[in-house]
Amino acid sequence: MVTVAVAGGTGGIGRAIVEAIAEGGKHKIIVLARKSDEELAARLGAPIIAVDYFNVLELTHTLEKHGVHTVISTINMRTTEGEPPEIELIRAADASKSTKRMISSEWGIPLGPEEIEKQVQVARKYRAKAAMEEAKDLETTVVYNGYFLDYYVGPQIKTYLGPATLFVDVEHDAASIPGDGMTPVVYSHTSDVGRLVNASLDLKKWEPETYIVCDKVTLNEFVQLAEAAKGTKFKAVYDTVEDLKAGNWTDLPGQVAALLLVNGAFDLKPETTLNDMFPKIKTSTVKELLEKAWKNFSGGPSARATIDQRILGILLALLYTSLRSVD
The missing domain is CATH 3.90.25 (UDP-galactose 4-epimerase; domain 1)
Known part of the structure; x- marks a missing residue:
């Protein structure tokens, strides 16, 4: 059992992943959010920890305090409210003594650098990719699910x-x-993505890119x-x-x-998928x-x-x- 922190886990794909991990019952889970919500935490079956995403030192301390082994980011990379804090989260996870793994926020399709000028989130994801490559003590992956x-x-x-x-x-x-x-x-449904991501937590090794093809x-x-x-x-x-x-x-x-x-x-035409790895x-x-x-x-x-x-x-x-x- 490890402790998993899901950033942005109160809604969207993040919530689907939180529910899947909670239902799996093998791993402890916490949700990182800008504000706490006790009522929602009770429904999720996981505590919601309020954090300042842009404060790397504070975020690092939070990860260590809760013994977080794996960070799963579902941060909104297309937000219009300035640069999303994905890079700060990667740096905090890398600095955290307890954190060994991270899934960076992708949840879509791989796009080439020619799309950087066309779509703001693509440029942000490439910057996050560079930050992951700079990480010293962090095994990372992104998930492509169509x-x-x-x-x-x-x-x-x-x-x-x-x-x-x-x-x-x-x-x-x-x-x-x-x-x-x-x-x-x-195509993939978020409930299936959540269950496959939960299963992937038990893999001994992650590839830099993870695929789901339902x-x-x-x-x-x-x-x-x-x-x-x-x-x-x-x-x-x-x-x-x-x-x-x-x-x-x-x-x-x-x-x-x-x-x-x-x-x-x-x-998507990957050599292998989480569906192949977990046929059950x-x-x-x-x-x-x-x-x-x-x-x-x-x-x-x-x-x-x-x-x-x-x-x-x-x-x-x-x-x-x-x-x-x-x-």
């Missing part, structure tokens, strides 16, 4: 991610597909599965690559997201979750996001990281 399936099946299926629509609007029977729709996309389908296949689950025909519109490059795209996707998809950025952990497929969420769904638009929320969700989704909470 696109979160939660966005298409919540709130019918429990999730802590906010509303977002990317390419397919299941509720309104619509799809806006970049290219020919034949490029595969990796399912992989093309957008055409995704739409067909959604149509079958709902028993309805979707209105699908296709945007050519030429239109996307010219900045002309249909309502749902964004240009950057669409071009990345048609270029295969979501088609059965994860959900796109088909299973779409059917569970939509086959007998009787709610209307009010049961999900408002239009304003959806617009905000689209913009956030285009930044390619899960909607993660930093407290």
Whole structure:
């Protein structure tokens, strides 16, 4: 048993990971946040420790005080409130005498340096990667899990991610597909990611990059599965690559997201995955979750996001990281 600290563990993918570790029952867990919340801590089954993320000495002391062996960061790397404290957390974990491992905040797809000027969170992640490489006494990794399936099946299926629509609007029977729709996309649900991350805590060695691939389908296949689950025909519109490059795209996707998809950025092809390492952990497929969420769904638009929320969700989704909470 080790003590695990999850930074940003009160919401989003962080909360899913906290719940998975708590349910696993093998490791002790604490949540790092900007403020404490006793009521939420009771529901999580884990104490919430208030920290100043930007005070490396104080943060180091907190990790040592609680005997934290492993830090898992789900810090919001796309925040508009200045530089996120990921580098400070890495430095504190490296300085902590008790801390030996850290998962830095990624939770999406690997993007090359050519995306640094296009997406602010990519530049931040590259700076965090440099900080990890400078660490002297810290084993580190990042987790790539593709696109979160939660966005298409919540709130019918429990999730802590906010509303977002990317390419397919299941509720309104619509799809806006970049290219020919034949490029595969990796999908994973946060609950499965949490269980696999919990299992990875027992690995003797981590690789610098960790992959989770719960399912992989093309957008055409995704739409067909959604149509079958709902028993309805979707209105699908296709945007050519030429239109996307010219900045002309249909309502749902964004240009950057669409071009990345048609270029295969979501088609993860790792040599091994946590799914391979832990075959007894059965994860959900796109088909299973779409059917569970939509086959007998009787709610209307009010049961999900408002239009304003959806617009905000689209913009956030285009930044390619899960909607993660930093407290």
